[in-house]
Amino acid sequence: MTVTPDWIAVDWGTSQLRVWAMAGGRVLAAASSEDGMGRLSPEGFQPALLRLIEPWLTTGPMPVIACGMVGARQGWAEAPYRPVPCAPVAPGALMPVAADPRLALRFVPGLSQRKPAADVMRGEETQIAGVLATLPDFDGIVCLPGTHTKWAHLSAGEVVSFQTFLTGEMFALLAGQSVLRHSVGASGWDDAAFAEAVADAITSPARVSARLFGLRAEALLADLAPETARARLSGLLIGAELAAARPYWLGQRVVIVAADGIAHAYAAALAAQGVQAELLPAEQMTLAGLTLAQAGETP
Amino acid sequence: MTVTPDWIAVDWGTSQLRVWAMAGGRVLAAASSEDGMGRLSPEGFQPALLRLIEPWLTTGPMPVIACGMVGARQGWAEAPYRPVPCAPVAPGALMPVAADPRLALRFVPGLSQRKPAADVMRGEETQIAGVLATLPDFDGIVCLPGTHTKWAHLSAGEVVSFQTFLTGEMFALLAGQSVLRHSVGASGWDDAAFAEAVADAITSPARVSARLFGLRAEALLADLAPETARARLSGLLIGAELAAARPYWLGQRVVIVAADGIAHAYAAALAAQGVQAELLPAEQMTLAGLTLAQAGETP
Numbered sequence: 001m002t003v004t005p006d007w008i009a010v011d012w013g014t015s016q017l018r019v020w021a022m023a024g025g026r027v028l029a030a031a032s033s034e035d036g037m038g039r040l041s042p043e044g045f046q047p048a049l050l051r052l053i054e055p056w057l058t059t060g061p062m063p064v065i066a067c068g069m070v071g072a073r074q075g076w077a078e079a080p081y082r083p084v085p086c087a088p089v090a091p092g093a094l095m096p097v098a099a100d101p102r103l104a105l106r107f108v109p110g111l112s113q114r115k116p117a118a119d120v121m122r123g124e125e126t127q128i129a130g131v132l133a134t135l136p137d138f139d140g141i142v143c144l145p146g147t148h149t150k151w152a153h154l155s156a157g158e159v160v161s162f163q164t165f166l167t168g169e170m171f172a173l174l175a176g177q178s179v180l181r182h183s184v185g186a187s188g189w190d191d192a193a194f195a196e197a198v199a200d201a202i203t204s205p206a207r208v209s210a211r212l213f214g215l216r217a218e219a220l221l222a223d224l225a226p227e228t229a230r231a232r233l234s235g236l237l238i239g240a241e242l243a244a245a246r247p248y249w250l251g252q253r254v255v256i257v258a259a260d261g262i263a264h265a266y267a268a269a270l271a272a273q274g275v276q277a278e279l280l281p282a283e284q285m286t287l288a289g290l291t292l293a294q295a296g297e298t299p
Numbered sequence: 300m301t302v303t304p305d306w307i308a309v310d311w312g313t314s315q316l317r318v319w320a321m322a323g324g325r326v327l328a329a330a331s332s333e334d335g336m337g338r339l340s341p342e343g344f345q346p347a348l349l350r351l352i353e354p355w356l357t358t359g360p361m362p363v364i365a366c367g368m369v370g371a372r373q374g375w376a377e378a379p380y381r382p383v384p385c386a387p388v389a390p391g392a393l394m395p396v397a398a399d400p401r402l403a404l405r406f407v408p409g410l411s412q413r414k415p416a417a418d419v420m421r422g423e424e425t426q427i428a429g430v431l432a433t434l435p436d437f438d439g440i441v442c443l444p445g446t447h448t449k450w451a452h453l454s455a456g457e458v459v460s461f462q463t464f465l466t467g468e469m470f471a472l473l474a475g476q477s478v479l480r481h482s483v484g485a486s487g488w489d490d491a492a493f494a495e496a497v498a499d500a501i502t503s504p505a506r507v508s509a510r511l512f513g514l515r516a517e518a519l520l521a522d523l524a525p526e527t528a529r530a531r532l533s534g535l536l537i538g539a540e541l542a543a544a545r546p547y548w549l550g551q552r553v554v555i556v557a558a559d560g561i562a563h564a565y566a567a568a569l570a571a572q573g574v575q576a577e578l579l580p581a582e583q584m585t586l587a588g589l590t591l592a593q594a595g596e597t598p
Contacts, residue, residue, distance in 0.1 A: 073519075117509070147514060148478065155356035164512040166477060173472040178465060179447065181587070186364035199575075205505040209536075210543035213447060213463040217417035220372075221380075237508075 003029045003056050004090065010049070010066035012075075013123060014038040017048060018283075021056045025291040029056070035075075037069040046099060046222040055171045061104040065094065065294050067126040068287070071107035081112035081120055085158045089129035089289055091296040100148040105180045108293055112158060121166050124150045126293070127257050130285030132157060133292050140253030147172070151248040164247065165241045168262065171234060175180070180233065182214065182217035188227025191268070198269045201239025208240045234262075238269050250274050257282050302328045302355050308589040309348070310364035311374075312422060313337040316347060317582075317589065320355045324590040328355070332386045336375075342428065344375045345398060360403040364393065366585070367422040378507040380411035380419055384457045386453050388428035388588055390595040407413070407592055412460060423449045425592070426556050429584030431456060432591050442576070444561045446471070448540065450547040463501035467561065470533060479511065482518035487526025493534040497568045500538025502542030507539045533561075537568050541563050548574050556581050 005021035005028050012018075015036035021029040035048035036054060053064070071079035079095040094106040110122030122146045131142050132154070144150045147169045152162040175184040201208050218224035242249070254275055256263050259282035270277045304320035304327050305398050311317075314335035319330040334347035348363075355361070370378035378394040393405040409421030423443045431453070443449045446468045451461040474483040500507050514532060517523035541548070553574055555562050558581035569576045 055586065070596045087563045112516075112520055114520065117513050118520050119513065120516045120519055163509060163515070165508055166473075166479075167508065169477050170469075170473070170511075173476060174465075174469070177472060177476070178468050180465075205507075206539065206542040206545075208504075208543075209464055209466065209539045210462060212469075214416050217411075217419045217463070220419055221411055221413065221417050240505065240508045242506040244507075246505075 005029075005056050005062070007063035007065065007242045007294050008053050008056060009294070010053075010064060010070070011068050011123070011126075011286050012049075012066050012070035014069045017052065017215060019049075020287060022287075022294070023054075024295075025288070027287065030203060037074070037273060039073070040233045042076070045070075050100065057102045059102065062102060063294060064099075064103050064105045065108065065280040065290050067108040067290060067293075068103065068123040071095065071109060072122055076132065077107065079109040081110045081122075084111055084113050084162065084217075085130070086111070087157055087161050088125040088132065088152075088154075088159050089293045092295060106293075108290070111162070113162060114192050116161070117163065119162055121150055121152075121164065124152070124257075125159070126289035127282060127285040128152055128154065128159060128289070130290075131255055131257065132286030133288040134285065135255070135279060138253075138255070139246050140247075140255065140267045142257060143249070143266060144257045145266050146259060146284075151245050153248060163245065165245070167237045167241045171237050174212065174237075175230065175233060180215050180229070183218050183224060183226065184233055185226030185230045188225075188230055190225070190228040190231040192253055193228045194231040194265065194270070195272055197232045197235025198239035198242065198247050198272060201236045202243045202273070205240050205243040208236045211236055233245070234265060235269070238265060242269055242273065249273070254278070255280055257285050259283075303357065304328075304355050304361070306362035306364065306593050307352050307355060308586055308593070309352075309363060309369070310367050310422070310585050310589075311336060311348075311365050311369035312367045315349065318348075318350075318351045319586060321586075321590065321593070323594075324587070326586065336344040336371070336373070341375070343528065344369075349399065356401045358401065361401060362403050362593060363398075363404045364407065365404065365591050366407040366425040366589060366592075370408060371421055375417075376406065378406040380409045380421075381431045383410055383412050383461065384459050385410065386428070386456055387424040387431065387451075387453075387458050388592045390592050393592060402499065405592075407589070410461070412461060415460070416462065418461055420449055420451075420461060420463065423451070424458070425558075425588035426581060426584040427451055427458060427588070428591050429587030429589075430554055430556065430579060432583065432587040433579060434554070437508025437552075437554070439554065440547050441554050441556060442548070442565060443556045443581075444565050445558060448565075450544050452547060462544065464544070466536045466540045470536050473511065473536075474529065474532060477526070478512050482515045482523065482525065482528045483532055484525030484529045487524075487529055489524070489527040489530040492527045493530040493564065494567070494571055496531045496573060497538035497541065499536045501542045501572070504539050504542040510535055533564060534568070537564060539573065541568055548572070553577070554579055556584050558582075 018032040254277040553576040
């Protein structure tokens with residue numbers, strides 16, 4: 001069966017390449033590979049893309065819109081950051097990139113912030129545009145949990161400010177590579193331990209660094225269960241993040257862009273603080289954002 | 300030249316093995332290798348030790364006193380933790396270990412704590428005994444900076460309580476393996492950036508997790524110097540530790556057992572809080588502690 005899309009959507013991050021054959025906002029076919037930006041050298045970029053999308057190409061130039069690290073300085077071509085406040089995706093700001101004549105390739109630029117603190121995002125702006133496409137006139141906070149969790153304040157169709165936390169990466173390093181790896185399970189969960197740790201970290205962020213080694217000591221002295229240690233480590237780190245991000249979520253409408261189980265952990269932690277967050281699926285937000293960019297509309 | 304010691308001192312950690320030929324408290328000769336516990340399998344323990352000390356052995360059983368991870372559950376033989384409050388090293392509690400007939404091998408047990416929080420140490424108890432041997436009647440706080448920094452409260456010759464922080468390991472993971480590795484220099488320093496970050500983290504520990512990604516963003520947007528990023532990361536993490544360890548150092552006499560440059564960073568951070576810590580050299584404290592154990596004395 002031949003798939004003939006109007007255009008092709010591309011989400012190209014550090015570790016993964018995902019593509020969709022699109023008809024307007026409808027998905028005709030999807031494909032993915034492990035050819036993330038972090039695993040390719042520059043001469044490998046175009047071949048990695050063509051390996052996935054060649055079956056969908058014709059002679060004419062096919063519109064291809066890509067978001068993510070593909071537009072970073074170390075990516076295929078740098079799409080300079082757009083400073084906030086601004087709409088998360090501005091179709092006029094898509095950056096054309098020279099490529100195979102069968103492609104009309106454009107990259108979505110990331111966003112940057114100087115004040116109140118330096119910050120950058122690349123990829124999440126597209127999901128935020130998807131949130132605005134899904135919830136028109138949304139005013140409030142978008143939380144995008146991940147390796148580098150982002151909190152963004154949206155108002156009147158613009159990203160007003162945002163802040164990034166290393167929580168996900170720190171969890172992976174502590175659980176997988178520090179001395180805690182002997183005590184923290186690779187899977188499993190304990191809701192009560194998570195909730196207690198979040199509450200403790202929010203109330204007293206200073207205690208977080210004091211409690212981390214305790215996971216190891218309790219495993220040695222009191223047979224702390226690996227799944228309890230895992231949930232407690234996650235709770236301490238997410239609690240510390242929530243304490244720091246309080247100005248973002250306190251008394252606000254919050255949408256979580258959910259990629260996996262960790263989104264539910266954030267939702268539970270916020271619920272304990274009295275914030276009932278809405279969850280929207282991550283892949284769908286990426287596609288909605290790319291569709292908006294392709295259609296030439298502002299969210 | 301033949302060296303004929305009375306006894307042999309051994310400090311055997313995860314990554315290094317260090318030995319000293321001793322006459323009472325005097326060092327006749329020293330040797331070391333990279334044969335840490337973490338790099339050996341059980342059948343390799345005795346050969347690794349003999350490679351360094353064989354030239355010092357005679358027929359009779361030579362007293363050999365070892366501290367560190369050699370006595371851990373995953374070490375040569377487990378020397379069970381002694382619960383605090385207790386003297387840091389009790390000669391009667393040294394654990395004899397079967398070995399080559401030319402050796403009378405004994406391990407120094409580590410210390411454990413159940414309340415107020417589970418904690419363990421193994422190796423540092425020997426340095427703390429060395430502090431007591433060096434400063435008789437010392438009452439106060441011993442800070443032992445390292446991969447896992449320890450704070451111990453000493454009173455009347457006993458360790459009353461202690462607390463471990465992952466600060467050193469977290470710095471190594473964030474600076475070397477997280478996204479911050481692109482922005483944090485492998486060397487270099489900036490005193491002012493360190494002091495500012497310590498002050499900020501002590502005042503507002505919640506801000507630490509918010510400021511970490513900022514090191515990356517400032518490098519991308521404002522060319523933050525790698526040595527400034529390095530000092531700021533160190534300051535944020537040490538500041539968070541000092542905020543959590545405040546009950547230990549506030550208004551106390553503090554001794555820092557100094558192994559390397561990081562001890563001076565701790566001293567500077569404490570000085571900014573009005574605490575003039577004394578510095579004692581780490582290797583000398585280890586030897587003083589092992590000497591005390593060998594002599595059969597309580598500090």
